[in-house]
Amino acid sequence: MLKFTLSCISFLVMVMGALAQNFAGYSTGNFTGVNAVFFNPANIADSRYRWDVNLASVNATLANDYATLKLKGLSSLINGDSLDAYLNRRVGKNANIMADFDVFGPSFMFNINSRNSFAISTRARSMVNIDKLPGTLLNALEDNNSPITYPTALNQDKFIISSNIWSEIGLSFGRVISNHKQHFFKGGITLKYLMGAGSGYFGLSNLKGTLDENFFEDKILRSTTGTISYGSAGLSNFDDFKLVANGSGIGADLGFVYEFRPGYESYNKADNSFRKDINKYKYKIELAVHDLGAIKYKNSKIHGTYVLNTALNPNGQDTLMLNRFEDISDFSDLSQALDAASPMITKTSSGGNSYTFSLPTSITASFDYNFNKGFFVNLGGMFAVNQGSTNARKTHTTHYIMVTPRYEGKSFGAYLPISYNNISGFNSGISLRGGPLFIGSGSILSSLISGKTKHVDMHMGLRFGILQKNKKVKELPVAEAPKILDTDGDGINDEEDKCPTVAGIAKYNGCPIPDTDGDGINDEEDKCPTVAGTAKYNGCPIPDTDGDGINDEEDKCPDRAGTRENQGCPEIKKEVIEKINVAARNIFYATGSFKLMPKSYTSLDEVVALMKEDASLKLQVDGYTDAQGDEAKNQVLSENRANAVKEYLLQKGIDAGRINTFGHGEENPIADNNTAAGRAKNRRTELKVTNY
Incomplete structure (x- = not known):
């Protein structure tokens, strides 16, 4: 069985291959020419090449998580040393292996115009996957002195070996979908005719039992059950393999690219085209779906399902010797070995004469940033759609993420891919491009x-x-138009202009829009064209809402008729003013304090009654002191006394918004501060009533 597994890998790597971190580093560049169709078909649109030809390109990959190869002293293999001495194997855990080989054959790309490109491509591919091969079983089959304790339990849902060899002829079309200012978007598609040379698969599911040794240290399966499915077309015998079509199908690749071009003004031309000789983006985002489709293989001579049950051993030992499978090297040998293991391995189905084998569908995405001129960094990754599928009739790529700093120009490029994939882990490398190589x-x-x-x-x-x-856009000479006089420059020639020396409009035969009322606002914008007004009121006079002859902008009571002497508000009754003045003369404070004396309350209550009777009344309270003592302290005292009056009124239910207070200290004396009588008069509180 091990020989068969290794034969699959060796044979397929020697023949041809598929995609897994394919062309690492190089694939991120902008100078891949026609090869861009294999990475993202959208990239042939707005290519740096007018046309491009690929003669031959090849990629080969072998990745695994089972054995680590030591490089030191590896040259001794030439002298016949065993490879085992340079391999460190992982014991006990499932093994995953992928091998691929990918050849880009003669291919051609041509830009039809600034928006459209097409390509014809050829490609030969092969891939082999080994998924979840039980590590203990592999260690035992290799017999490499791995530390295995027998007996060892086997419990595996499914492990798969699958392989495929095919070729493709592709027709690609790329188009610029949108080019609006700094936003650039393009897409592409490749339709592929698939020719399958050969494929094979082997699946072992629901494996439950025990791996053990007998008395002679032969490896055996004991009390083991499982289901085996396998098939082959064109790969039955590796020695007789021929590169001929044993199957066919249709496949497709699809891709899109968005570019952000902040300097688009310098790239776009007068004829709505754009420069194609340079990279124009600050960053770009790519998305592509690869390998949609499948190959239908016909004339499958080896195709069947078996049931494994060691309890059916006619010797009654409930065992199966594994050395039955040591000499298997191809699917033909495998079929014979399975048939010979009857009744422990019993054939339950021969399958049909054909089966469908899925392509290694994957989704790639990347973000590419242009730091400066030729320096870029690319962050990309791949999602392997088929990986993890229990269907054995398919191959798959690996999941990976990759960061690639690079420098690239028209003739030279250097790329440093740093990646991590889910089989072999972390890897880093280098790719170089010089001229055509x-x-x-x-x-x-x-x-x-x-x-x-x-x-x-x-x-x-x-x-x-x-x-x-x-390519520079040629500017065609513009014939001079005959000169037509337009003295006032209003676009209406003098022959048709009724006001040839004053700029106007065609509606008024070249004359300005009239202004009937002469208020500087033309009649088309003037809502009162016959009465002079202002721009604020669209050409109408300032309104007088209450009709008191005082316009609303000067009227402090625009909705109540009043007098000009009272700012447009109604006159306050003289008896009200007199009562307020009397109350002001009867406001008293404790000496040197702002505390109101009780004998002030009656007068202040009169003020309260007046303000409650007329809600339009507002009150201004002004506090004054004499010139005795510190001036700053007198200022504070005057303010506090005015506020004491306000506080009293507030407590009586008067709204704070109707009362304003001011302290004036020693300012504005009304008597001589050098006499006691004069100072008494200067220590006062004045009340001023308004209704605006």
């Missing part, structure tokens, strides 16, 4: 630095093309 590896740096690796890959290719050039 590119070469690189996504794992060589991490392998050399650490001295060990679980991931081996390389890529290289040869392609050439003609770069875009900055």
Whole structure:
């Protein structure tokens, strides 16, 4: 069984392959030409190349999480040393292995115009996946002295070995969908005719039992059950393999790219085209779906389902010797070995003559940022849609995330991919592009630095093309129009202008819009065209709402008729003013204090009654002192006395908004401060009543 597994990997890597961190680093660049259709078909639109030809490009990858290869002393293999001495195997855990080989054949891309491009591509691919192979079973089959304790329980839902070899002929179309100011959007699609050379799969599900050794240290399965499914078309015998079509199908790739172009003014031209010879974005976002579709294989001679049950051993030992499967090297050998293991392995179904094998569908996304001129950094990743599926008739890529700093120009590019995938883990490498040649590896740096690796890959290719050039838009000479006199420059020639020396409009035959009332507001904007007004009121006079002859802007009581002497408000009755003045003369405070004396209350209550009777009345309280003592203290005292009056009125229910207080200290004396009588008069509280 192990020989069969390793044969699948070795055979497929030697023949051809698929996609897994494919062309690491190089694929992030803007100078990949026609090869861009394999990474995102949208990128052939607005390509840096007018046309481009790929002669041949190749990528090979082998990744696993089971064995780590030590690099030190590896050259001794040439002298016949065993590879086992350089492998550190993981014991007990499931093994996952992926091998691929991908060849871009002769392909051609051409830009039809500034918005549309097309490409014709050829490609040969192969892939092998081994998923969830029980580690203890693999250790036992290898017999590599791994520390396994027998007996060991086996309990596996399903492990799968799958492989596929196929070729593609693709027709791609890319188009600029939108180019609006700094926002640029393009899309692309590739339709592919698929030709399957061969595929095979092996699945073992619901494996439950015990891995053990007998007296002779032979590896055996004891009390073990499970279900086996397998099939092959074109890969039955690796020795007789021929690259001929054993199946066909239709596939597709789809991609979109958004670019943010803050300097779009310098890229766009007068004829609505844009420069194609340079990278114009500050950042771009890419999304692509790869390998939609499947291949239908016909003439499948090996295709069936078996049930494993060691209890059916005719010797009554409930065991199955694993050495039955040591010499299996291809699907034909596997079929014979399964049939020979009857009745412990019983065939329950022969399957049909055909089956469908899914492509390794994946979704990629990336964010590419342009730091300055040719310096970029790319953050991207892939989601392997088929990975984890229990369907054995498919291959899959790996999930990964990758950061790639790079420098690239028209003739040279250097890329440093740093990635992590869910099989081999962390890897870093380098890719270089010079003229038509590119070469690189996504794992060589991490392998050399650490001295060990679980991931081996390389890529290289040869392609050439003609770069875009900055074509200048020719400006056509403009014939001079005959001169027409327009003295006032209003766009109406003098022959038709009734006011040729004054700018006007066509509606009034070249004359200005009239202003009948002469208020500076033309009649089309004047709501009172025959009465002079102001712009604030759309050409009408300032209104006088209460009709008292005082316009609303000067009237402090615009909705109550009044007199000009009282700011447009009604006159306050003389008896009210007199009562207020009398009350003011009867406000008294304790000596040197702002505390009201009780004999002031009667007068203040009269004020309260007047203000409650007429809600329009407002009161201004002014406090004064004589010139005796400190001036600053007198100022504070005058303010406090005015506020004491206000506080009394508030307590009697008068709203604070109707009362204003001011302290004037020694200011505005009404008598001589040098006499006691004069000072008594200057110590006063004045009340002023208004209704506005």
